[in-house]
Amino acid sequence: MTDAYTKFVRSAPGALIAKQVGLPRPSTLPRRGDRPEPVLGPVVVLGESDGADQVARELLAWGTDVRRRFEELRTVGSVIAVLDEVSTPADLGAILLPLSGAMRSLAPGARVVTISRPAAGQDPARDAARGGVEGFLRSLAHEMRRGGTANGILVGDGVGLDAPGVTGALRFLLSARSAFVTGQFLTVSTADGSATEDLAQPLAGRTALVTGAARGIGAAIARTLAADGARLVVLDVPGAGTELSRLANELRAIPVQLDVTSAGAGERLVEVLRDRGLVLDIAVLNAGITRDKLFANMTPERWDPVLAVNISSQIALTQALLEAGDVLGAQPRVVSLASTSGIAGNRGQTNYAASKAGVMAFVDALAARLEALGGTANAVAPGFIETEMTARMPALTREVARRLNSLQQGGLPVDVAEAIAFLASSEAGGLRGETLRVCGQNMVGK
Amino acid sequence: MNDFPRDALILGGNRIPFARSGGPYAGISNQDLLTAALDGLVARYQLQGAKLGEIAGGAVLKLAGDLNLTRESALGTPLDPRTPAIDMSKACATSLETVIHVSNRIQLGQIDSGIACGVDSASDSPIEVTPRLRRILHRAFAAKTAMQRIKALSSIRPADLAPVPPRNGEPRTGLSMGEHQALTAAQWGITRQAQDELALASHQHLAAAYDEGFFDDLVTGYRGLARDQNLRSDSTLEKLGSLKPVYGVKSPQVTEPTMTAGNSTPLSDGASSVLMGSEEWAVERGLTPLARVVDARSAAVDFVHGDEGLLMAPAYAVPELLDANALTLQDLDFYEIHEAFASTVLSTLAAWESEEFCRTKLGRGGALGAIDRSKLNVVGSSLAAGHPFAATGGRLVATLSKLLHQRATETGLVQRGLISVCAAAGQGTVVLLESVAD
Numbered sequence: 001m002t003d004a005y006t007k008f009v010r011s012a013p014g015a016l017i018a019k020q021v022g023l024p025r026p027s028t029l030p031r032r033g034d035r036p037e038p039v040l041g042p043v044v045v046l047g048e049s050d051g052a053d054q055v056a057r058e059l060l061a062w063g064t065d066v067r068r069r070f071e072e073l074r075t076v077g078s079v080i081a082v083l084d085e086v087s088t089p090a091d092l093g094a095i096l097l098p099l100s101g102a103m104r105s106l107a108p109g110a111r112v113v114t115i116s117r118p119a120a121g122q123d124p125a126r127d128a129a130r131g132g133v134e135g136f137l138r139s140l141a142h143e144m145r146r147g148g149t150a151n152g153i154l155v156g157d158g159v160g161l162d163a164p165g166v167t168g169a170l171r172f173l174l175s176a177r178s179a180f181v182t183g184q185f186l187t188v189s190t191a192d193g194s195a196t197e198d199l200a201q202p203l204a205g206r207t208a209l210v211t212g213a214a215r216g217i218g219a220a221i222a223r224t225l226a227a228d229g230a231r232l233v234v235l236d237v238p239g240a241g242t243e244l245s246r247l248a249n250e251l252r253a254i255p256v257q258l259d260v261t262s263a264g265a266g267e268r269l270v271e272v273l274r275d276r277g278l279v280l281d282i283a284v285l286n287a288g289i290t291r292d293k294l295f296a297n298m299t300p301e302r303w304d305p306v307l308a309v310n311i312s313s314q315i316a317l318t319q320a321l322l323e324a325g326d327v328l329g330a331q332p333r334v335v336s337l338a339s340t341s342g343i344a345g346n347r348g349q350t351n352y353a354a355s356k357a358g359v360m361a362f363v364d365a366l367a368a369r370l371e372a373l374g375g376t377a378n379a380v381a382p383g384f385i386e387t388e389m390t391a392r393m394p395a396l397t398r399e400v401a402r403r404l405n406s407l408q409q410g411g412l413p414v415d416v417a418e419a420i421a422f423l424a425s426s427e428a429g430g431l432r433g434e435t436l437r438v439c440g441q442n443m444v445g446k
Numbered sequence: 447m448n449d450f451p452r453d454a455l456i457l458g459g460n461r462i463p464f465a466r467s468g469g470p471y472a473g474i475s476n477q478d479l480l481t482a483a484l485d486g487l488v489a490r491y492q493l494q495g496a497k498l499g500e501i502a503g504g505a506v507l508k509l510a511g512d513l514n515l516t517r518e519s520a521l522g523t524p525l526d527p528r529t530p531a532i533d534m535s536k537a538c539a540t541s542l543e544t545v546i547h548v549s550n551r552i553q554l555g556q557i558d559s560g561i562a563c564g565v566d567s568a569s570d571s572p573i574e575v576t577p578r579l580r581r582i583l584h585r586a587f588a589a590k591t592a593m594q595r596i597k598a599l600s601s602i603r604p605a606d607l608a609p610v611p612p613r614n615g616e617p618r619t620g621l622s623m624g625e626h627q628a629l630t631a632a633q634w635g636i637t638r639q640a641q642d643e644l645a646l647a648s649h650q651h652l653a654a655a656y657d658e659g660f661f662d663d664l665v666t667g668y669r670g671l672a673r674d675q676n677l678r679s680d681s682t683l684e685k686l687g688s689l690k691p692v693y694g695v696k697s698p699q700v701t702e703p704t705m706t707a708g709n710s711t712p713l714s715d716g717a718s719s720v721l722m723g724s725e726e727w728a729v730e731r732g733l734t735p736l737a738r739v740v741d742a743r744s745a746a747v748d749f750v751h752g753d754e755g756l757l758m759a760p761a762y763a764v765p766e767l768l769d770a771n772a773l774t775l776q777d778l779d780f781y782e783i784h785e786a787f788a789s790t791v792l793s794t795l796a797a798w799e800s801e802e803f804c805r806t807k808l809g810r811g812g813a814l815g816a817i818d819r820s821k822l823n824v825v826g827s828s829l830a831a832g833h834p835f836a837a838t839g840g841r842l843v844a845t846l847s848k849l850l851h852q853r854a855t856e857t858g859l860v861q862r863g864l865i866s867v868c869a870a871a872g873q874g875t876v877v878l879l880e881s882v883a884d
Contacts, residue, residue, distance in 0.1 A: 239669075241668065
C-alpha cells in the first residue's frame with residue numbers, strides 16, 4: 001500500500017531530487033509481520049530510580065539485551081527513559097541528555113519511550129518537571145528519523161512501574177504494533193488489569209464485537225483481534241451483509257447484520273448474543289460515516305446521520321449491553337473510534353468532529369461506569385489512514401494530508417487495529433477514558 | 447438393515463435481496479450471485495470447511511459456458527471443495543425441485559446433508575446468434591480448404607447477424623406467459639380489483655416482515671441492497687389502480703384486460719439457498735431443524751391445445767398431494783402460492799372453489815373449497831419480492847420453514863404448510879412441509 005509519491009522518492013533519481021530539494025522522504029514502517037520481536041535491541045534503560053531498575057528487570061525477562069548506558073553501543077534499538085522520580089525541571093537533563101549523543105546511533109524503526117508521572121497539582125516544581133517531559137517527548141518525536149517513534153507513558157502516583165498497564169503499554173510502544181503511533185502519551189491511572197498469559201495469542205479465550213466490520217478499518221480490526229486469538233462477532237449494516245459474511249467466513253466469526261441506528265438495535269444485538277450463548281469481553285465501536293459539508297451549507301440530512309451513527313449508536317449499544325446484565329464478561333473492554341478531527345477540528349467536518357469529540361468525552365464517562373465491573377473504556381483517534389474512504393479524497397488534498405505528520409505518510413488500517421488490540425488486552429485495565437492517537441504525530445491538535 | 451426413509455429436515459436458508467433487472471446486480475454473473483448466497487449461508491451456519499453430501503442448484507437463464515454453474519459457485523465458497531454438486535432445471539420450479547432432490551437423497555440415506563439453491567439474472571441472460579449463423583459458422587469451422595471456408599462464410603446475410611435474446615414466449619404457442627395468464631384470468635373472471643388487492647397485500651406483508659426482523663436470518667444484504675428492490679412499502683390501491691394493463695390488451699378472448707406491471711412480477715436478479723440435513727447431522731452441527739419435507743408432487747397440463755391454462759398445473763398437483771397425505775385443503779396452516787401474477791394465485795384458488803372444475807377436471811365429488819386468506823403468503827411473496835426464476839423456490843422453502851417453526855414453537859402444535867409453484871411449459875411443483883418445534 002505504498003502511495004505513488006513514496007514509490008517515486010524511494011527510486012534512485014527520486015531520492016536524489018528529494019534530497020536536493022528537501023522533499024519529505026517517508027521511511028518504510030515495519031509492522032508486526034516485518035518485525036515480530038517484542039522489542040528492538042539493544043535496549044538502553046535511562047534513569048536511576050527503583051522504577052528504572054524494575055523496568056530493566058522486566059525487559060530482561062523478555063529475553064532482550066538490556067543496558068543502562070550507551071557506551072560501546074554502535075546502534076541502539078530502543079531507549080526507555082524512566083523519569084518517575086523527577087522533582088524539579090533541573091532533574092531532567094541528567095537522565096535525558098545522554099540520549100542526545102545516541103540519537104544518530106538509533107536503528108531504523110527505533111523506539112524511544114519515556115516513563116513519567118502526570119502533573120498532580122500539588123508540588124509546583126515537581127509538576128513543572130513532569131509537564132516538561134511532555135514537551136520534550138513531543139519535540140523529540142518530530143526529530144525521530146527512519147521510521148523511529150517516541151512516546152510516553154504517564155503512570156499515576158501510587159501506581160508501581162510493574163503495574164500490568166505499564167507493562168502492556170511498554171509492550172505495545174516497543175513493538176512494531178505501534179508503527180504509526182508517535183508523539184503520544186498513554187496514561188496508566190490504576191494498577192488494574194492482569195498480565196497476558198499467552199503473548200502469541202494475547203486475546204485467546206475472549207469474545208470481541210466489532211461494529212462496522214465489513215470493510216476498511218473495521219475489517220482490519222476484526223482480522224487483528226482474530227489473529228490475537230479472540231473469537232469475533234462482526235456487525236455491519238444489512239446492505240453490506242455479503243461482505244460481512246465473507247469476513248466472517250475468513251475469521252470463522254459470527255456475522256450480525258444490523259443497522260446500529262435502528263430502533264431497538266441494542267436489544268436485537270443482545271438477543272443475538274443470548275441466542276448464540278455469547279458473552280462479550282471486548283466491544284469495538286467502530287461503525288462510522290462522514291457527510292462532509294461546510295457548516296454554512298449544513299443540512300439535517302448531513303448532520304443527523306453522522307451524529308446518529310458515530311456517537312448516539314455507541315451510547316445506545318453500550319447501554320443495552322450493560323442493562324442486559326448477562327452478555328458482558330468479567331472485565332469488559334470497550335474501545336471506541338474517535339478521530340483527530342474531533343481533537344483539532346477540521347474544515348468541512350463540523351458534524352463529524354462533533355460526533356468524534358463526543359466519543360472522547362463519552363469513553364471517559366463510560367470508563368467510570370465500567371469501573372464497578374472491573375472494565376474500562378478507551379478510544380483510538382486515527383489520523384490520515386489509507387482506506388477506500390480517503391482514496392476518494394481529491395488527489396492534492398490527499399497528498400498534503402498524508403505528509404502532514406512526523407512519519408510523512410498515511411497510516412494503514414492495521415495500525416488503528418493494533419492500537420485497539422492493545423486497549424482491549426487484559427493488561428490495559430489501568431487505562432481509563434484515554435484517547436490514543438494513531439496519526440504519526442499529525443501536526444494538528446495536541 | 448437401515449432405517450430408511452428417514453426425515454429430511456430444513457435447517458435454514460439464505461438469499462440475497464432480489465433486485466430488479468438492470469438494477470444494482472446488473473453486470474454480475476449468475477455464478478457471482480449464487481456464490482454470494484452460498485457465502486452468506488456458510489457464514490450463518492458456520493459451514494466453513496464442511497463437506498456436504500450434495501449441492502443441487504440451477505438457473506433458468508443460463509449461459510452455455512455455465513454448464514457446472516452450481517459446482518463452480520460452490521468452489522468459490524469456503525465449503526470443502528470435495529462437496530459434489532449438480533445442476534438442475536425446471537423453469538420457475540427449479541429450486542423447489544432441487545429441494546425435493548436433496549430431500550429424497552437424505553430420506554434414502556444417500557447423503558446426510560445438502561444445499562438446494564437457485565439463481566437467475568435477467569440482467570445477464572444469454573444472448574445467442576441466429577440458428578442460421580450458427581450452422582454457417584460450424585460449416586466454416588469444419589471446412590478443409592480456404593475455398594470451402596470462404597464459400598460457407600459468404601452465405602452470411604445481414605439478417606443472420608442480429609443477436610437472439612432469450613425467448614419470451616412459449617415455443618409451442620408463441621404467446622408470452624403473461625398473455626397466457628391473461629386468458630386464464632379472463633376465463634375465471636378474476637377482477638382487476640382482486641388482483642391489485644393481492645399485490646398490495648404482498649407488498650404490505652413483506653414490508654412488515656422486514657420491519658419486524660423476520661428476514662434477519664433469511665436474507666444477507668448484497669451490493670448495498672438490504673431489502674428486495676421491488677418492495678414498495680408505500681404502495682396503495684390507488685397507485686396500483688392507476689397502472690395500465692399490459693397483458694391481454696390485444697387478445698380477442700379478453701374483453702377487459704386486468705393485468706398490469708403492478709400485479710405481475712418484474713424481471714429480477716437474485717439467488718437463494720436452503721440448508722438441509724438428517725436429524726443426526728443437524729445434532730452433530732448444533733443446528734436447529736425448522737421443518738421436515740413431508741411430500742411433493744408435480745403435474746403438467748395440456749395448455750397447447752387450450753385444454754387448460756398455462757400456469758394451472760398446481761391446481762392439479764395440490765389435490766393429489768393432499769389426498770396422498772390424507773389432508774384436506776383446509777387442514778393447512780400456511781399457504782405459499784407463488785405469485786407469478788396475482789391472477790395466477792386467484793385463478794388457482796377459484797378453481798379449487800369451483801364445483802365444476804373439481805368434478806370435471808379433478809374427478810372429485812365436489813369442490814376442495816376456499817382457504818382462509820389470512821394464511822396465504824403471510825410475509826409477502828413474488829409480487830413484492832421479485833421473481834428471479836430459479837431462486838423463488840428456495841426463497842419459499844426457507845421462508846415457510848421459518849414460519850412453521852416459529853408458529854409451532856409459539857403454539858406447541860404441529861403446523862403444516864403448502865408451497866405451490868407454477869412453471870413454464872404448463873408445469874407445476876408442490877411441496878408439503880411440516881413444522882419441527884424447538
